[in-house]
Amino acid sequence: MAATSEKQNSTKPPPSPSPLRNSKFSQSNMRILISGGAGFIGSHLVDKLMENEKNEVVVADNYFTGSKENLKKWIGHPRFELIRHDVTEPLLIEVDRIYHLACPASPIFYKYNPVKTIKTNVIGTLNMLGLAKRVGARILLTSTSEVYGDPLIHPQPESYWGNVNPIGVRSCYDEGKRVAETLMFDYHRQHGIEIRIARIFNTYGPRMNIDDGRVVSNFIAQALRGESLTVQKPGTQTRSFCYVSDMVDGLIRLMEGEDTGPINIGNPGEFTMVELAETVKELINPSIEIKMVENTPDDPRQRKPDISKAKEVLGWEPKVKLREGLPLMEEDFRLRLNVPRN
Numbered sequence: 001m002a003a004t005s006e007k008q009n010s011t012k013p014p015p016s017p018s019p020l021r022n023s024k025f026s027q028s029n030m031r032i033l034i035s036g037g038a039g040f041i042g043s044h045l046v047d048k049l050m051e052n053e054k055n056e057v058v059v060a061d062n063y064f065t066g067s068k069e070n071l072k073k074w075i076g077h078p079r080f081e082l083i084r085h086d087v088t089e090p091l092l093i094e095v096d097r098i099y100h101l102a103c104p105a106s107p108i109f110y111k112y113n114p115v116k117t118i119k120t121n122v123i124g125t126l127n128m129l130g131l132a133k134r135v136g137a138r139i140l141l142t143s144t145s146e147v148y149g150d151p152l153i154h155p156q157p158e159s160y161w162g163n164v165n166p167i168g169v170r171s172c173y174d175e176g177k178r179v180a181e182t183l184m185f186d187y188h189r190q191h192g193i194e195i196r197i198a199r200i201f202n203t204y205g206p207r208m209n210i211d212d213g214r215v216v217s218n219f220i221a222q223a224l225r226g227e228s229l230t231v232q233k234p235g236t237q238t239r240s241f242c243y244v245s246d247m248v249d250g251l252i253r254l255m256e257g258e259d260t261g262p263i264n265i266g267n268p269g270e271f272t273m274v275e276l277a278e279t280v281k282e283l284i285n286p287s288i289e290i291k292m293v294e295n296t297p298d299d300p301r302q303r304k305p306d307i308s309k310a311k312e313v314l315g316w317e318p319k320v321k322l323r324e325g326l327p328l329m330e331e332d333f334r335l336r337l338n339v340p341r342n
């Protein structure tokens with residue numbers, strides 16, 4: 001059964017697939033593009049989609065925060081293609097599904113070149129939607145909990161419109177993703193494009209960049225290097241951390257389900273940053289210190305997803321608890337930082 005949001009908003013049937021898609025060279029049942037597929041979540045999504053022998057996976061990435069290293073086991077595989085491509089430029093290929101992830105996600109990287117972050121979210125999403133329109137592909141956008149800004153409602157349901165500073169240092173990302181969501185719905189209403197929107201909450205796991213700047217990777221790297229854990233003040237701000245395998249499962253269910261979204265995908269377990277630091281200390285290196293450092297502007301004070309919709313519509317909820325996921329990430333960081341267990 002089609003979801004309510006789809007019924008209300010769809011004015012035209014979706015366009016037909018490109019005839020090139022059914023050419024004699026096409027052997028797979030599903031050709032899937034992942035923009036940003038060389039990044040953290042994208043590369044885990046590639047691994048999962050490649051498990052299905054009927055899928056052919058194409059990754060387009062400019063390697064700003066991602067790397068070929070994350071995809072090395074697939075390079076040369078007959079069902080896999082990797083393209084160095086910046087989504088702010090058009091891309092002409094024939095695909096059935098588009099997972100549009102391309103965008104720096106860590107605040108230090110999205111703030112590094114804010115104008116480029118906006119271009120990636122706006123022009124990049126327009127280009128991906130243009131591609132979806134030309135070939136009749138279904139497209140999923142990885143939006144973010146940051147569309148809720150510094151939320152005044154807690155936990156955050158999808159119906160909450162958010163509390164975002166439009167001119168702050170995080171706005172390039174928050175407002176960029178909000179425009180990307182708007183573009184998705186306008187292409188859906190105006191051109192009948194099949195869309196899916198995931199609002200992702202903080203996700204962690206193996207393959208995060210060691211110096212990515214996000215809190216879980218920072219704390220694990222600091223604990224393994226024997227450095228103090230840097231809790232940004234006041235330390236009472238909260239986040240909800242989802243392990244990457246749960247995230248990938250949720251994204252695939254959303255793509256293959258009937259609801260356009262937006263749907264929150266995240267783990268509702270909520271922790272203050274002091275609690276997170278204490279947990280990392282206890283699990284990884286009890287001898288390190290926790291130090292309070294200055295924060296950055298507009299840091300959201302609380303964040304926790306209401307996942308009722310994901311449970312109901314996708315039959316999805318996260319399985320991996322923080323205390324189970326942190327050791328899995330620790331193993332990966334130990335290998336990459338060359339810090340063997342004593």
Ligand SMILES: NC(=O)c1ccc[n+]([C@@H]2O[C@H](COP(=O)([O-])OP(=O)(O)OC[C@H]3O[C@@H](n4cnc5c(N)ncnc54)[C@H](O)[C@@H]3O)[C@@H](O)[C@H]2O)c1
Pocket residue numbers: 035036037038039040041042060061062063064065066067085086087088100101102103104105106120124142143144145199200201202203204
């Ligand atoms: N990880 C999280 O906690 C989180 C939370 C909310 C939303 N998201 C969203 O999920 C997606 C993936 O996040 P991630 O954590 O894997 O981040 P990531 O930085 O590891 O991955 C992003 C990928 O996009 C690529 N990229 C960036 N700009 C590009 C451009 N202009 N053209 C082509 N490629 C480009 C990067 O090189 C990288 O491979 C992003 O859209 C992000 O906004 C992530």
Ligand SMILES: O=c1ccn([C@@H]2O[C@H](COP(=O)(O)OP(=O)(O)O[C@H]3OC[C@@H](O)[C@H](O)[C@H]3O)[C@@H](O)[C@H]2O)c(=O)[nH]1
Pocket residue numbers: 104105106107143144145146200201202213214215216218219230231232233237239273295296299300
């Ligand atoms: O070393 C650190 C880093 C960060 N922090 C704190 O940890 C909290 C989380 O910060 P992160 O940088 O990991 O990420 P944020 O929650 O701010 O944004 C994140 O969530 C939504 C996604 O869309 C973004 O892509 C993602 O980066 C913040 O309160 C920050 O102040 C620390 O206490 N110490």
